Amino acid sequence: MKRIFVESLAILFACFIGALVAYEILVYELAVDYEFVLEDDEALAHQQLLQNIADHQGGASALAAMKQYAQQSHLLLQSHERPPAIVSEFFNENSSQYIYFDEDRTLWFRLAGNTAIFSYVPDHSSLVRQKIDLEEDLAWIFMLGSFVLFNLVNIWLILRRVRLLENTTRRFARGDLSCRAELSSSNRLGSLNQSFNDMADRIAQLIESNRALTNAIAHELRTPIFRVQWQAELLQETKLDESQAATVDSIIEDSEEMEQMVDELLHYTRMESDHGALSPEPIELAALLNDGKKRWQKDKPCAVNLTIQITPGSLIVVADKRLLMRALDNLVRNAFKYADNEVRLVCYAQAQLVYITVHDDGPGVALTHQAHIFEPFYVADKARNKAQSGHGLGLSIVRKICDQHFGTIEVGTSEILNGAMFILALPASAENSDK
Template sequence: MNRLIVKFALAVAMALFVSFTAVTFIFHQSYITTMEEEAVPLANYLFNGVPEQIRAASDDERAAILQALAKELNTKANIEPLSSSRLTDAHREMIARGQVPITAEQGYSGATFFLPLDNDSVIAIGPLKPGFGPGFWDYVLILLVVFIVVAVTATAMSAPFVRRLNRLEATAVRIGQGDLSARAEESSNDAVGSLARSFNEMAERNQQLLEAHRATLQAVSHELRTPAARIRFGLEMLSETKDPEKFSDRLKAIDEDLIELDHLVTELLELNRSEVVGTDERENLLIIDLFNQVLKKAEEYCLSLNIEVNAPPDLAVFVVPRLFRRALRNLLSNAVRYAKTQVTLTGRENGDMVEVIVDDDGPGVPDDHRGTIFQPFARLDDSRSRKTGGVGLGLAIVARVVASHGGQVELTDAPSGGARFITRWPTAMSLGKIGR
């Protein structure tokens, strides 16, 4: 995290350096333009009479005059030919008109004045530094002060964020090491606080998911152990059985336990497969067709009940057909298991979703069991009997299938006094697959 402070400070310093360099360049160009355009009248005034003195003096006197002038101005003064490389054609035209051209030296070292002397030579005086404005080292000092201020400010501003990010990182490390109860501090409403809240929500979901998986694994171990123990006991008793009729009965019991075990494994696989649904597997299907498909396969165990179906003929859902039929089959099987005479399947539109409702006229579900009935291996009497059947995964599969489609499942009381299971499913329109 300390590298973050350094990177932040360097980024700001670099931006200021580029800005400072650009401003300096613009100032320098403005300085040159000002010197060349506005200093000419000043030069004519300051050096008025100097060329006349040089022309009237002898060679020795000229040297003395130039030396004295250079000493007084703290610069250089000498006679150069008109063909000097420091003069441009524009400068020579100015000299021909009797004007004083000026050249601004690079690096703010000042300006050099060229006084017309005769047809072949000029008097070069300079460079003369301006008597105002900061010099080069002044600019260096200004830049250094700015960098120091930026570094201190960046450190002061970013240090609290870095400390909080360090604590968030430490929390992540604790979770990675197995402490699933670790949570980040949510002490503010800024970006880091929002990140901490999102982190905690993710950690909470992960903890719940892992705990649910752990509980499911424990339940699976228990559920597998029960038929396995019965099979082992049956095999032990089988070796001691001499009566052919009892021998056949025990073989039949072992076979039933194996069927139950196979059914349990199948349900577990289906529970796992129902957690993730790809959108490319979904199809837009009519509810009434799905109802008829499920009822056709359920005729053999629905003969003693009256099954009523209510759904508009054009009502459709956007689902994975295999998973939807499995969820509906589980709901119907649960309703048939507890219904007395009547089971009702209803499909209706509710906003952007489609509700599929399964009602029965059985004993219903007590309020204190409604919060756990969709958990794996949940049973109202906490035991499995051969009369009611089931392994306690049917409604858990329903809940996961519905959730994987982005829907919801709800348990309430049916008008007939039994249980009402309401599942909500998406439509192609709600997922943006077709236009209105």
Template sequence: MNRLFFRLVILVMLSISVAAFIVYFTINRLFGDPLENIARNQAAAQIFLLEQYVDQAPADGWLDRLNKVREVSDVRFDLIPISVARQQLSRSDREAFDRGEVVIDIANKSLLRRVDLTGDKYIGSDEEAIHAQNLPIDIKVALQMEALRYLIVALALLIPIGVWSRSHWHGLQVLMRVADKFGAGQLKVRVQMKPGDSIYPLAERINHMADRIETLLESQRGLLHSVSHEIRTPIARLEFAFELLHDMATGGAGDTLLQKRIGSMQDDLTELKSLVNELLGMARLDSDQPLRYETFDLTEALRSCANSLPPAAVSLDVSVPDGMGTYYGDCRLLMRATGNLLRNAQKYGNSKVALSAARKLGAVSITVDDDGPGIPEEEREKVFEPFYRLDRSRDRGTGGFGLGLSIAAKAVSLHGGSLKIDTSPLGGARFTITLPPA
């Protein structure tokens, strides 16, 4: 918000500067250089003496009057050849000089003008010019006045704009805080504004959008939770029926083919039961239930998580240093995330899986490496989506429902951490959990 307000101030100042340039350019094109007009006004007394006193003298008294002006004035009046005078002038000023006009040299605080065009003042006066120096010209004061004028205009614009935008700025800050809370999972939060507030219509639309999103998410969670719970009852009945059927097949004729089919159906039922448990776990993570925070020993928790893994064909290298200290969080949830990553590495690793951890400035880093095929960069964000599986995992050999990584990412996110995928030094995938200081 501060950046937005700062940009508004910069935009107004730039607009005023551009407007000042356009005004100066327009006046210069239509009425001449404003600075030259200011300088001409400051030298008006000397120009008046030259045009109304010296020039009005008779032909034989022109030089006498010019000398009298020299005696009483601080300005130095010299007669110089026209060729010398013309060398000091620009093209446009040279044309005005040739017409007999007074030409002001602001930088040198001087003026130039031909004595006359016909030589009537005295013999040879048509070949000379008057060069007046040390004129009382001070453009600095004029520029300061112009700058002050534009500064007052800028303040006159910025103050009303600032007062008018203050309510917008405050309202946008409220919207930003509500959006942050809503994005963090506080679905009940809403924007509280008065009908007279400037962005009240926008706040109302955001509230309607939040209501709709909350309703959809609650419906999804409720449906998922209800279906998962309801399906447990028929699963339990099927398990009981399969056990009876298996006993009958074993105690009867002992049909080997029938026993294999029953065993296959029991495996399918076990897989379905696991899926229901995973769905319930996802539903609990998406619910508004608070985490069960506790202080636990990191070294002990990580080593216990590694030891609880089922036996696998790949070797597991645990490099968790002693004395990592304690961490305040939901130990069960964090270890479940770590366990999901380890089991995923066991599935895809060829021969080796490594678990390592480190702690720096209170932040915790947990890394799981494997020497498997790895994960393509274009799919590293998608694998955290529920039910997303790489093509090579769509078989019974590797198993899985595409929920393990999603649960792990959600568990880490609830603690304010992050879960990233990189290429492992072992050649496969590297999953890194980063937890902020507790």
């Protein structure tokens, strides 16, 4: 935003300077400058008046008139027996000319019958001249200052409206589908605000219809899946040969996998539609993890060892206990799928946050997948079976739960077990911060 502000101001200043240069060229170079024509006529009339005085009253009277004119006009009269070469050259080549303006618009003139060449130079020591110079400087300062001030205010007003629209787009991008751009005249940026609101309404409708469709499909799938499971279990109790029994077992296994996927899908859509409806309460992590460990011990593979390390002291967070346990279940069971020998949970507090890290000694998560692993239905290794890779909803549910609790979830490489490491961070409770 600062770059836009500086660039806009620089462009406007460049346009201002360009306009001045164009004016200088058009008025003083390509066209007739009538101010100079007027100065030439005035200078010629002045010389003729002095020449008339010299012819009728003598050179002394003409010189006195020059001095009086110079004094009244706050000028310095200078007489040159040897003027600058350019002036001498002009009068020598133009014997019929009696006045000359140099590049600085200094008036040089002469009188017939007199070899001396005179010039008028502004007397800058004069108080009147000093005041005039000051007024000219102030005029430029006020003109430039007002130009800069006007553009600063104008650019600030535009950037303020852009910033408001930018903040709205950021909120919308973070998932707040209810936010809309301001439409008041003081905050509107042309028709862009209304266009954004129309786009946001359309996107919100599409997302809501997609959620409703996903939820409806998931609900409708539960009944046929249950029927398949029930019929397969009935068929399993009948007399079957070895090949038929294996086929029935495969049907039951696939139906259970479909049921699990539908449950995760329903839970995910329910979390999106709840819009942050929580039942927060103070939770002692040590007690929560110890309760979870009993259940995780039953579900873990026999070859995997589960350990929990908690920093001495009380680690308390304010969270929805059911959702927090769901997030930990997903992380721990995900670690069980890929671990070779060990899964370790480490809990500690730091900088007003409570961290729960889940480590495993499996192959880890490649850098190319870490940025997308929390997206819905994203599977890092599509070649693996569903029993190991899952359906790509577990970690996205974890992220939803963290977002609802104003926490974060990240993935990296474990320095403890050299496998994957998931870092769940939640705000510490006031009681935990005091301790």
